[in-house]
Amino acid sequence: MRIAIIGIGNVGSALARGFVRAGHQVVLGVRNAGDAKVSSLAQNTNAEVNSPSGAAASADVIVLALPWTAAEEAVRSLGNLKGKIVIDCMNPLAMRNGVLGLDRGFDTSGAEALANWIPDARIVKTLNQVGAELMADNSDLPHRPVMFMASNDAEAKAAVSALLTGLGFEALDAGDLTKARLLEPYGMVWINQALFRGQGRDWAFAAVKRT
Numbered sequence: 001m002r003i004a005i006i007g008i009g010n011v012g013s014a015l016a017r018g019f020v021r022a023g024h025q026v027v028l029g030v031r032n033a034g035d036a037k038v039s040s041l042a043q044n045t046n047a048e049v050n051s052p053s054g055a056a057a058s059a060d061v062i063v064l065a066l067p068w069t070a071a072e073e074a075v076r077s078l079g080n081l082k083g084k085i086v087i088d089c090m091n092p093l094a095m096r097n098g099v100l101g102l103d104r105g106f107d108t109s110g111a112e113a114l115a116n117w118i119p120d121a122r123i124v125k126t127l128n129q130v131g132a133e134l135m136a137d138n139s140d141l142p143h144r145p146v147m148f149m150a151s152n153d154a155e156a157k158a159a160v161s162a163l164l165t166g167l168g169f170e171a172l173d174a175g176d177l178t179k180a181r182l183l184e185p186y187g188m189v190w191i192n193q194a195l196f197r198g199q200g201r202d203w204a205f206a207a208v209k210r211t
């Protein structure tokens with residue numbers, strides 16, 4: 001698969017490494033191709049570099065790894081995304097009275113806002129439930145970490161499921177895109193444990209069941 005990564009901070013750069021290791025072709029969609037961190041990542045992963053819209057146009061799958069506050073403007077400027085599979089790993093984070101939380105929930109989600117901005121794209125909410133470090137490499141964990149997906153598009157979900165498997169996750173189908181209303185607070189459970197409950201960043205959720 002040819003995968004465009006828009007935003008190459010913690011998550012985007014981790015996923016670039018993980019996807020390249022899994023055998024995919026990665027193109028980094030960046031605002032400033034001259035940035036040293038861009039050339040270093042491109043060199044380490046053999047990824048191509050392009051503008052965000054150029055990268056998106058050239059790829060089968062587009063990963064949005066942008067800060068929520070920058071997302072709408074950045075996503076609307078990506079151009080025509082008709083038929084493209086878009087992986088939304090963003091959590092709609094916001095500070096409320098000095099406490100980190102989500103800026104929406106219960107009856108909508110960040111992923112559903114995204115669907116309004118790019119209605120022709122095939123959005124899959126996933127990869128928002130674990131820290132970036134374990135997206136790049138989780139092979140040393142004692143259990144396979146789980147990663148839920150929500151999407152209205154069964155074919156897109158199947159393609160993303162295969163990508164998640166390649167990254168070392170057990171991909172589980174959470175249902176349609178409205179289930180992002182569950183997955184975004186679930187991402188907050190990870191954040192709360194990692195940042196505020198002393199768990200640190202090197203852990204993930206796993207699904208275990210009686211056989």
Ligand SMILES: NC(=O)c1ccc[n+]([C@@H]2O[C@H](COP(=O)([O-])OP(=O)(O)OC[C@H]3O[C@@H](n4cnc5c(N)ncnc54)[C@H](OP(=O)(O)O)[C@@H]3O)[C@@H](O)[C@H]2O)c1
Pocket residue numbers: 006007008009010011012029030031032052064065066067068070073074089090091092093127128129130131132133
């Ligand atoms: N960090 C985690 O462990 C984690 C885990 C799961 C989900 N998430 C979610 O993933 C998203 C990204 O998190 P992160 O920690 O990777 O953030 P980050 O390190 O701040 O990286 C964000 C990236 O987005 C780029 N960017 C900002 N505005 C842009 C625009 N208009 N066009 C193109 N690129 C733009 C930034 O580029 P510049 O460097 O040029 O500013 C930067 O490379 C967030 O929504 C977060 O909630 C994070």
